[in-house]
Amino acid sequence: MTTTGSNAQTAIVEEFQRMDVDGDGGVDRADFLCMPAAEAATCFTTLDSDGDGQLSDREFLKAVKRFSTS
Ligand SMILES: [Ca+2]
Ligand SMILES: [Ca+2]
Numbered sequence: 637m638t639t640t641g642s643n644a645q646t647a648i649v650e651e652f653q654r655m656d657v658d659g660d661g662g663v664d665r666a667d668f669l670c671m672p673a674a675e676a677a678t679c680f681t682t683l684d685s686d687g688d689g690q691l692s693d694r695e696f697l698k699a700v701k702r703f704s705t706s
Pocket of ligand 2: 688689
């Protein structure tokens with residue numbers, strides 16, 4: 637089976653779910669408390685591509701793919 641890609645995607649989604657501390661299905665600024673506030677704000681703004689104040693799993697995936705291919 638050629639599941640390398642989807643395995644990587646599964647790992648990313650699992651990482652996303654770990655970041656969603658309150659488990660509401662999206663990662664918002666409150667879930668970024670594990671990093672310094674200034675760093676979290678920068679990181680969040682970068683990742684939140686549609687600017688709705690919530691990171692979806694798709695935004696997270698897109699961001700990770702962008703970082704991993706550059
Ligand atoms: Ca959350
Ligand atoms: Ca968003």
